[in-house]
Amino acid sequence: GENVEQHPSTLSVQEGDSAVIKCTYSDSASNYFPWYKQELGKGPQLIIDIRSNVGEKKDQRIAVTLNKTAKHFSLHITETQPEDSAVYFCAASRQGNNRLAFGKGNQVVVIP
Amino acid sequence: DAGVTQSPTHLIKTRGQQVTLRCSPKSGHDTVSWYQQALGQGPQFIFQYYEEEERQRGNFPDRFSGHQFPNYSSELNVNALLLGDSALYLCASSLMMEMNTEAFFGQGTRLTVV
Numbered sequence: 001g002e003n004v005e006q007h008p009s010t011l012s013v014q015e016g017d018s019a020v021i022k023c024t025y026s027d028s029a030s031n032y033f034p035w036y037k038q039e040l041g042k043g044p045q046l047i048i049d050i051r052s053n054v055g056e057k058k059d060q061r062i063a064v065t066l067n068k069t070a071k072h073f074s075l076h077i078t079e080t081q082p083e084d085s086a087v088y089f090c091a092a093s094r095q096g097n098n099r100l101a102f103g104k105g106n107q108v109v110v111i112p
Numbered sequence: 113d114a115g116v117t118q119s120p121t122h123l124i125k126t127r128g129q130q131v132t133l134r135c136s137p138k139s140g141h142d143t144v145s146w147y148q149q150a151l152g153q154g155p156q157f158i159f160q161y162y163e164e165e166e167r168q169r170g171n172f173p174d175r176f177s178g179h180q181f182p183n184y185s186s187e188l189n190v191n192a193l194l195l196g197d198s199a200l201y202l203c204a205s206s207l208m209m210e211m212n213t214e215a216f217f218g219q220g221t222r223l224t225v226v
Binding site: 004032034036041042043044045046049089091093095097098099100101102103104105 | 116118143145147152153154155156157160168170202204206208213214215216217218219220
């Protein structure tokens with residue numbers, strides 16, 4: 001089955017700086033890559049996703065890049081704010097499968 | 113749109129007991145997937161229901177079973193609870209269409225087995 005790995009496990013950034021989280025996946029048939037943000041006591045919230053026919057996608061301060069050859073994808077958060085502090089999960093699935101394989105998560109701490 | 117709703121939010125059970133968790137999917141969604149999230153870990157796929165049938169299953173024992181109703185809501189049942197079943201149980205809803213795979217999660221049910 002699919003194996004998704006995330007690095008680093010914890011990331012501390014100064015408010016206003018950028019944060020980058022990287023994930024790798026093992027299944028070459030995976031073609032859908034969502035990112036979720038989970039705050040304490042809440043369920044994961046979908047923040048951005050990318051499909052394998054696209055190399056980059058941006059939504060305001062958040063962007064995701066995908067390198068299919070290297071089997072890795074990254075989340076970029078610019079101009080970080082304290083409310084960006086949370087655990088971020090990357091995931092992967094095959095098209096039409098709707099079965100997500102998650103990484104272990106990254107704790108992002110934005111220091112005011 | 114109320115999004116994905118789960119009940120109850122918290123639950124404490126004794127080892128050996130049985131538990132039922134409930135999920136109502138986002139309006140318009142027809143597929144429900146269940147995940148188990150241990151503390152400090154990413155969610156692990158348990159199984160998925162579509163058209164009232166289990167379509168996919170992860171690496172979980174038969175003690176974990178489920179059901180989907182005609183209105184697309186779903187239940188997760190766990191029998192013979194073990195201490196290791198303590199976790200956050202998440203329900204995710206989606207639409208079973210080839211190009212539309214966004215999955216939206218509920219707030220989860222925190223199960224504690226004592």
